Amino acid sequence: MVFENEEVMNSIIFKERKKIVVTKTNDINDYYKLGIEKAIENNSYIKDSKYLVKVKKCQLLYCVLNVNNDVDIEFENGKVFREDVIKDKELLTQLQLLMEKETRDISEKLNYVLTLNENILSLGFCMDIEFVQSTVLYDKKEITNFSAFLVQQIKKFSGSKVKYDPTFPEFPNKRISLKHLYFYYCKWLYLLEHNTDYDNENIPMSYKVMFEKDETMKSDPLYHFLFTHFVKNDQKLERISLGNQNEFYSFYPESTHPFQ
Numbered sequence: 001m002v003f004e005n006e007e008v009m010n011s012i013i014f015k016e017r018k019k020i021v022v023t024k025t026n027d028i029n030d031y032y033k034l035g036i037e038k039a040i041e042n043n044s045y046i047k048d049s050k051y052l053v054k055v056k057k058c059q060l061l062y063c064v065l066n067v068n069n070d071v072d073i074e075f076e077n078g079k080v081f082r083e084d085v086i087k088d089k090e091l092l093t094q095l096q097l098l099m100e101k102e103t104r105d106i107s108e109k110l111n112y113v114l115t116l117n118e119n120i121l122s123l124g125f126c127m128d129i130e131f132v133q134s135t136v137l138y139d140k141k142e143i144t145n146f147s148a149f150l151v152q153q154i155k156k157f158s159g160s161k162v163k164y165d166p167t168f169p170e171f172p173n174k175r176i177s178l179k180h181l182y183f184y185y186c187k188w189l190y191l192l193e194h195n196t197d198y199d200n201e202n203i204p205m206s207y208k209v210m211f212e213k214d215e216t217m218k219s220d221p222l223y224h225f226l227f228t229h230f231v232k233n234d235q236k237l238e239r240i241s242l243g244n245q246n247e248f249y250s251f252y253p254e255s256t257h258p259f260q
Contacts, residue, residue, distance in 0.1 A: 026134075026137040027133050027134065028060065028106065028109060028110070028132075028133045028136045028137065029058045029059055029060070029133060030058075031106070031109070031137060032058040032063065032102065032106050033055045033058040033063075035102045035105060035106075036055050036058070036063065036065075036098070036099070036102050037055055039098040039101065039102055040053050040055075040098065043094055043098060045090065045091070045094045046091070046094060049091065050068075051067055051068060051088075051091060052067070052068050052069065053065055053066070053067055053095070054066045054069075056072060059204045060110075060129070060132075060133070060185075060204055061076060061077045061078075061103065061106065061107070061110075061182070061185060061204075061207070062074070062075070062076050062204040062206040062207075063075045063076075063099065063103075065095060065099075067086060067091070071085055071086055072085070073085055073086060073092075073095065074206070075099050075103075076206045076207065076209065076210040077103060077107075077182050077185075077210060078096075078099045078100040078102070078103030078104070079096075079099075079100075079210065080092065080095070080096055080099075081206075081209065081210075104178070107178055107181050107182075108178065109136050109137060110132075110136055110181065110185065111175050111176055111178065111181055112136070112138065112140070112143045112172055112175060113127070113132050113135050113136045113138070113143065114132070114176060114181065114184050114185060114188060115168050115171050115172070115175040115176045115184075116143065116146075116147050116150070116171060116172075117132070117188055118166075118167045118168060118176065118184060118188075119147075119151070119166035119167055119168055119169075119171060120150065120151065120154060120166075120240075121167075121191070121237070122163070122164060122165045122166060122167070123151075123154045123155065123158055123162050123164055124158070124162060124236075124237055124238055125154055125237060125238045125239075125240055126188070126191050126192060126195070126196055126237040126238070126239055126240065127188075127239075127240045127241075128192060128196070128198050128239050128240065128241045129192065129198075129202055129203065130202075130241060130242050131240055131241050131242050132188075134242060140172055143172055144172050147171060147172065150240075151164065180220075183220070185207070186207045189203055189204070189207050190207075191237060192239075195235050195236060195237045196236075196237050196238075196239040197239060198239055
């Protein structure tokens, strides 16, 4: 049986378990991987070379490329972790350029959902990784409708005691700048790690490596605001995760199903 009123179903599941069913489940990791694979196929230097380059893993803004089934090259936010892992500097340059381009595309996709997540932090909620991965490819209309629904549900659950004070009140027309998106990305993962009940084994800890490595980022005033002013380890956040229809039906066995 297919449940027709998705909003009612999600309203009930959210109230009971802080979960939402997402029917459009395009995964950002698959999208990122496919984009990189196409870029590798179309790169003339790689095509004319002796190198076999494969995408070994993509997880959010972390990616591992493998060369000739031998050397792994790690990237975070489009930047290579270690330049000394490969001797051919031209190959490294070509990979760096294509990774930067594909990462910009992914960052633009992440921009909408991370801005929405930034807004709902004021209500004490944070989306987990699986949820973000499944909603990040929403278009502007879809994310607008989803934002309205999500904020409404959180406010209904929280009551009048919590004030909604979004960081980006004109979302989705105004969002996190792409220049600073990685700051908010790291903040999101940090909050999941320290301020929710999320399983830390699912968090790509590569974000910490890049943050510790990049002194330019640390000198940015936004870094100090987000990580020394905003983030408080004793602040507990409710985690929003993916649900499924079976969870809804567990509340309403078919014999008493109110929407049959």
